[in-house]
Amino acid sequence: MNERHRKMPSEIDEDDVTQSVINEIYKEKMESDIDNEYTTCCSTRKTDKRLLLFSAQLAISLIILMFSSTMIAMKSENPMHVSLIASVLSFWLGKDPPQS
Numbered sequence: 001m002n003e004r005h006r007k008m009p010s011e012i013d014e015d016d017v018t019q020s021v022i023n024e025i026y027k028e029k030m031e032s033d034i035d036n037e038y039t040t041c042c043s044t045r046k047t048d049k050r051l052l053l054f055s056a057q058l059a060i061s062l063i064i065l066m067f068s069s070t071m072i073a074m075k076s077e078n079p080m081h082v083s084l085i086a087s088v089l090s091f092w093l094g095k096d097p098p099q100s
Contacts, residue, residue: 061088 037046065088068081 061092064088 036049038049038052039046064084068084068088071078071081
């Protein structure tokens with residue numbers, strides 16, 4: 001056997017350790033991607049779950065704000081429209097920042 005290819009049991013091979021760390025990071029990223037990616041019915045591309053959720057929340061909030069503002073501008077006597085605006089604002093302003 002070649003002396004160059006022999007390894008002592010007490011030696012730590014930095015390349016093996018580095019490769020195992022890279023493999024572990026890659027494995028964790030792939031698991032994270034599986035949990036956070038959706039395929040849509042309209043496309044073959046994948047979309048991020050967090051982006052889809054944020055877009056849906058934003059769209060519904062904007063629709064509610066536009067509806068309530070229009071009804072208030074039309075001099076609606078129903079106080080529900082002001083509470084809808086307050087509810088949407090409290091939803092967005094009361095959110096905790098994302099934890100990393």
